[in-house]
Amino acid sequence: MDLIRFAKPTVGKLDNITLQPVSKGNLSSFLAWVHGDLNAADLSAVRNEYDQRMRLIACPAPLEIIANDQRVAGAYLSCLPGNLAMLGAVRADSERQSLGSLAIETLVGQLRETMPSCQIQATVNQPDPQSGHMIASAGFRLLTTVEQWWIDPNLIDNPVLVGRASSKGNLSLIQRNEVRSFSSKSSVRESNKLIWRPALELSRRSFLRLFQETLEDTLDCPELSQLRSTDQSIDSFLLGRKLRQCRLWQVAWLNRRPVGCLLLSQHGQGLVELVYMGIAASQRGQGLGAQMIQRAKEIASALGASTLVLAVDMRNSPALRIYQQAGFQLHRRLQVYWL
Known part of the structure; x- marks a missing residue:
């Protein structure tokens, strides 16, 4: 064939x-x-x-x-x-x-x-x-300009993950939710500390509801919410897979409810992409974004990646501050066109 x-x-x-x-x-x-x-x-x-x-x-x-x-x-x-x-x-x-x-x-x-x-x-x-x-x-019409940022996820203080024997073993820990650590220098209050669970534990309907909550008042290409449905966006991220097959998709829980999602994708041995990161509008402003970036860095490090890359709308200044404070470096700018 x-x-x-x-x-x-x-x-x-x-x-x-x-x-x-x-x-x-x-x-x-x-x-x-x-x-x-x-x-x-x-x-x-x-x-x-x-x-x-x-x-x-x-x-x-x-x-x-x-x-x-x-x-x-x-x-x-x-x-x-x-x-x-x-x-x-x-x-x-x-x-x-x-x-x-x-x-x-x-x-x-x-x-x-x-x-x-x-x-x-x-x-x-x-x-x-x-x-x-x-x-x-x-x-085509010009929609926005996005920036690509990258970081070496291994350049972090990460006592739980550094020194693991293999990326395969680390992935099994991630899937079983045994990797919950944050940097030892973290100042996260216990009441605001996120708990992580695999996205595959949620039904598609529940995950779509959470995803929609993270899109509310988003500053990351808000025009897309008028052009595409939630189902269409998720299907493009899934690339023909079922939710249960997305081993690197994570859901952040706070006070026993899901408040955000972290969608990662591995490209070969050296590169992990942060495809999407979102926090429910009602939960923003508590420092949760920094915890989510830390989680992405931990997972990328556990997988043996040397590069963690993401893209962000230039207009999304709160997200840009989080990435800069986390040590990300600007790689390039891309203009996004739509038809």
Whole structure:
């Protein structure tokens, strides 16, 4: 069985310019070209992610535009559960940016033939005015700018986790909720100390209710709450899994009730991503965010990761303060577009 399923190709010619789907045999070279200066390891990760997403939901084949036997523009999409597609990348020669927009528009048209209500997100490194211009010209609107922050989770005072024999053993402790420690330098009052339980202990309905509470009055891309339902957002995070399969999703409890959630994802051996962190609106302002970040660092350290990474809306100043105080460093800024 082919790992990648391609949609029926659409081929056209405009003034000796050919618009065509990228063949499976040329996919690796296309991804290397469209992503520009990625190193071999990052390019391999991009290809693996693309293959995994295509196994979940088939998406239109990547498109390239050929002029005089040379690739001059191209773009590709990948689809996620929750009625969402991502623009993986777009590239065009500097004098042919309109062709980059054409490739995007054609892909969107193909996608909408089978998924008419699908929403599409695109992210652009800042500054990258060429990609932003091509995406905007294809009909996308700029939603916000997010920042990526990272930290080495092992650079913490963590007497419970440091020195464990293996990340596999540490993960079993996390799943059994035996890892509850905070830094020995923590000044958390006992009355505000969070208790952690695996999210898989909750029903989907209960978890959705908690997730919705954390979205109330959020400063992290609040526009999305008007564009996507809670179910759609969770399905995109789940990536085709059941809640019980998400071993690194945690729920924070305070006074015997769930008050927040921490969604983590492991990428290979060295990287853990904090996909989402949220606190119920009624529980904010008690220092719980710092405890949640500490928990994320502990888990990443337990898994043997050397990097914990997250993304945050630039407008979310309370969250930014928490990350900076926890020692995170700014990596890059990304503009988020939506269609």
